[in-house]
Amino acid sequence: MNAGDGEPGTVRPGGRTARVRESVLRAAGDALVEQGFDRLDLADVARRAEVGKTTVYRRWSTTAGLVADLLTDMAEQSVPRTDTGSLEEDLRANxxxxxxxxxxxxxxxxxxxxxxxxxxxxxxxxALHRFYAVRVEEWAGCVDAAVGRGELPAGTDAREVVRAVSAPLYYRLLASGDPLDEAVADRAAAAAAAAARAGVYVS
Incomplete structure (x- = not known):
């Protein structure tokens, strides 16, 4: 596939194009935070980024394409997984x-x-599903390593363990509004590790 054959917002640029992409994605993030998706407007994003409207429309074409590229960028910027040699420490870091x-x-x-x-x-x-699939896959390695060390039963579904860590945290953000802090993070990690050791996530 040639570079020009990808969907708008999926080509990885270099040089000035990379700087334009960075400015536009930051502006898009600002607009999303302030106004929400339903009011996201490519012309407004171009104004915020101080780039030509034509550039934004040509490269991304739709607000959905722009958000998809924003998620791609967020995945690229994500912190690599920790590898401490301990399942619970790794899950706590996650x-x-x-x-x-x-x-x-x-x-x-x-x-x-x-x-x-x-x-x-x-x-x-x-795009959101792809983003989380990438992050889950990244952190699944620490669970697979724990299986290899004998910390967890053979056949443990590593991706389900990683999802179990973050699920209660997202619930607090999106549903209950309960506080999010390190104590909550540590409890989520400990619960997922205990369930995994008990064989809950064996396929």
Whole structure:
């Protein structure tokens, strides 16, 4: 596939194009946090980014394409998984990273806005699913390593363990509104580790 054959917003650029992409994605994130997906407007994003409207429309074409690229960028910028040699320590690091992200003054509202957008836009939902698939796959390695060390039963579904760590944290962000802090993160990690050791996630 040639570079020009990809969907708008999926080509990885270099040089000046990379700088334009960075500016536009930051502007799009700002607009999402302030206004939500339903009021996201490509012309407004271009104004905020101080780039030509034609550039934004040509590269991304739709707000859904812009949000999809924003999620791609967020996945690229995500912190690599920790490898401490201990399942519970690794899961705790994962949970604390999720909490830091969700309580960040910018990242937290941005994730909430993107998740809200995904409920009403199929392309945004697809991009969000890809984003989380990448993150789950990244952290699944620590569970697979724990199986290899004999910490967990053979056949443990690593991806389900990772999902079990973050699920209660996202519930607090999106549903209950209960506080998110390191104690909550540590408890989520400990619960997932205990369930995994008990064989709950054996396929």
């Amino acid at each position: 949970a604390r990273l999720v909490v830091r992200t969700l309580t960040d003054a910018r990242q937290g509202p941005l994730f909430a806005a993107v998740i809200a957008a995904a409920t009403c836009d199929a392309r945004t939902a697809e």
